[in-house]
Amino acid sequence: MRRQENFLGFGFCFLVFLVIFLLSIFLGVYGFFKTDLVLVFLLVLASFVGFWEILTFGMLAVFLMNWQPWVSLEMIMLLILPLGVNLGHRFLPGRPLLQSFFINFLGVMIFYAVLDAPRMLNNLGLFLSFIFADIIFGGAIFLVFSNYSRQNQ
Amino acid sequence: MKKRYLGIGILILVLVILILFNPGLGWKIRGFFEGRYRNQGVDELVLENQSLKSELLLLKNVRDSLPKWMADYVPAMVYSRYPFNLKDEILLGAGKNQNITGNEAVVLSVSQNADSLTSGGVLAGRIKTVMENTSLAATIFDPEWRSEVKIGDKGVEALLRGGVKPELALIKKEADVKDGDLVYSTDSRFLYGIPLGYLKEVRLAPDNLLKEADLDLSYDLGQVQALLILKKP
Numbered sequence: 001m002r003r004q005e006n007f008l009g010f011g012f013c014f015l016v017f018l019v020i021f022l023l024s025i026f027l028g029v030y031g032f033f034k035t036d037l038v039l040v041f042l043l044v045l046a047s048f049v050g051f052w053e054i055l056t057f058g059m060l061a062v063f064l065m066n067w068q069p070w071v072s073l074e075m076i077m078l079l080i081l082p083l084g085v086n087l088g089h090r091f092l093p094g095r096p097l098l099q100s101f102f103i104n105f106l107g108v109m110i111f112y113a114v115l116d117a118p119r120m121l122n123n124l125g126l127f128l129s130f131i132f133a134d135i136i137f138g139g140a141i142f143l144v145f146s147n148y149s150r151q152n153q
Numbered sequence: 154m155k156k157r158y159l160g161i162g163i164l165i166l167v168l169v170i171l172i173l174f175n176p177g178l179g180w181k182i183r184g185f186f187e188g189r190y191r192n193q194g195v196d197e198l199v200l201e202n203q204s205l206k207s208e209l210l211l212l213k214n215v216r217d218s219l220p221k222w223m224a225d226y227v228p229a230m231v232y233s234r235y236p237f238n239l240k241d242e243i244l245l246g247a248g249k250n251q252n253i254t255g256n257e258a259v260v261l262s263v264s265q266n267a268d269s270l271t272s273g274g275v276l277a278g279r280i281k282t283v284m285e286n287t288s289l290a291a292t293i294f295d296p297e298w299r300s301e302v303k304i305g306d307k308g309v310e311a312l313l314r315g316g317v318k319p320e321l322a323l324i325k326k327e328a329d330v331k332d333g334d335l336v337y338s339t340d341s342r343f344l345y346g347i348p349l350g351y352l353k354e355v356r357l358a359p360d361n362l363l364k365e366a367d368l369d370l371s372y373d374l375g376q377v378q379a380l381l382i383l384k385k386p
Contacts, residue, residue, distance in 0.1 A: 010161075025186045028236075029375050036237060052161045059168035063179045067233035067244055069287055071172060074237060112239060119239055123296045126316075130238050 008048050008149050016144070017041060017057060021064060036108055036130065038065060039078060040138040043107040044100055046085035048145050054086045055079075077114055081107050097142060104138035105131065180233040180244070187234075188376065226260075226381040227251050232287065234375070241294040241315070243278065243374075247382055248286045255283050258343040258383045259290045261372060274381055276338050276347040277374060288382075292374060293319050293349070301341075304352055305334035313338075313349065313368065321352065324364040330355055336368060344383060 017038075024037040038061050046054045058079040066075050085103055092099045108131050112120045120127050171178060230246035247253050260274025278292035291298060298315025309328040311321040313336070324330060334352040339345060353369035 010157075022186060024236075025183065028234075029187050039237070052158060052165075056161050056164055056168070059165055059172070063168050063172050063176075064182060065236045066172065066176055066179055067183075067235055067242075068289065069176055069244075069284060111237075116239070119297060123239055126296060127239065 008045075008145060008152070010053060012148065013045060013049065013053070013057065016141070017060065020141075021061075035137075036111075036134050037137060039081070039108065039111060040104055040134050041141055042078070042082035043085055043104050044138050044141045044145060046082040047089045047096070047100065047103070047142075048149060049086075051083070051086055054082050058082050073115060077111050081111060096146065097139065100138060100142040101135055104135050108134050177232070183233060183236075225384040227253065227384065228379055229259075229288075229382055230379050231377055239296060241292045241296075241298075242281065242289050243292060243380075245280075245288050245290055245380060245382065246286065248284045248288045250286050251382075252384065253280060253283050253288050253382055254385075255280050255288075256342050257385060258338075258347055259292075260347060260381050260383055261374075261377060262381050274347065274383070275370075275372070276343065276349050277377075277380060279342065280382060290380075290382075291315075293368075294374065300343075301339045302336050302349060303339045304328075304330050304336050310339075311336075311366075319350075319368040319370070321366045321368060322358070322363070324355075324366065326357070326361075326363055328364065330364070330366070332366075347383075 020037050020041045024035050027035050027037070042054065042058060042061060045057060049057075061078055062071065062075045065078065066072065085107065089099065089103060092102065094102070112127065227247045229251075232244040232246055234244075235242040245259070257280045258276055259278040259280060261277050262274050276293065278290040278295075280288050281291045282289040293300075293313065293315050294317060295315045296317075298313070298319070300313045302311050302313045302321065303309060304311055304321070304324070307329060309324060309330050312323045314320045314322050321336065330352060332351075332353055332355060336349045336352055338347045338349060349368060350371070351369040353367040355364055355366040357363075358365045
């Protein structure tokens with residue numbers, strides 16, 4: 001996966017980010033369910049771009065997703081997790097797509113476990129249903145990025 | 154390459170400044186796309202809620218048979234909504250400076266004109282955390298929401314369990330309840346008798362010892378732009 005880095009242009013990533021941000025809003029408003037699309041997008045993107053790029057998109061996500069006057073734990077995690085993936089993904093074994101599934105599963109689980117583990121366990125059915133959707137969605141973004149970066153190599 | 158990193162550095166700096174000193178801009182952008190943000194006064198927005206959700210007026214008729222309460226209130230804009238799963242919270246534009254202390258009921262007004270805003274409302278949540286000029290409210294759509302309620306004219310007791318689809322649990326098996334019965338709050342944290350919605354799909358609980366039902370709500374909280382915070386008497 002390392003060799004794919006930096007073949008995604010900043011503009012392309014920004015466009016995908018905007019589409020996903022709007023999609024997450026419309027799904028929340030009109031689909032009657034909330035999603036972690038932006039978190040999953042950042043987790044996948046972290047394997048394709050450099051440290052400063054993922055930091056920029058993390059900050060942009062925090063700016064648009066923050067819902068309180070102060071920076072909450074949710075926003076800190078939204079920033080830290082993709083940075084962790086960016087630094088650590090190259091040490092993971094296996095095929096890139098499987099790595100991506102694993103990273104998304106682990107990332108979303110750590111996100112909710114750190115925020116409120118008892119709440120996560122009390123609502124395990126709900127948690128499993130949306131983590132499944134997150135992994136599928138993450139796989140789709142991975143394929144888009146993977147194909148795009150291959151074309152631009 | 155240097156130019157690229159200079160650009161990224163400036164962008165990061167701008168974002169840090171916005172996050173720390175103007176978080177409201179992010180709420181407005183999200184609110185705009187959610188169809189919630191309007192450049193109007195809070196009282197106008199409360200009234201707009203009512204015209205959009207006229208079916209809520211039905212609750213007003215039934216509420217007349219409930220104990221009367223007249224509470225002072227603070228109208229508050231809905232600034233933003235919790236963006237992830239497993240929680241349902243909203244940020245409201247009233248806080249310590251508006252004498253909000255915490256645990257107040259948050260209601261959607263159902264009255265017909267501005268002069269009678271205090272005449273009633275539908276319970277939508279509870280103030281959880283209070284800041285200077287804002288407060289966080291947990292809504293009845295939060296999976297951890299639990300509150301005592303009664304059903305219908307006979308006042309059958311039940312427990313409201315929050316969630317994407319709020320449910321009523323612990324209804325006695327022999328209780329005479331049916332679809333369409335009004336559900337109202339009896340939780341000691343709030344004023345007695347604030348309506349919540351109607352009973353829907355009454356059924357036997359999986360244990361066959363009790364009944365449970367869905368709560369029929371005639372509004373979409375995601376579209377609500379302003380709410381009332383009822384002050385404690």
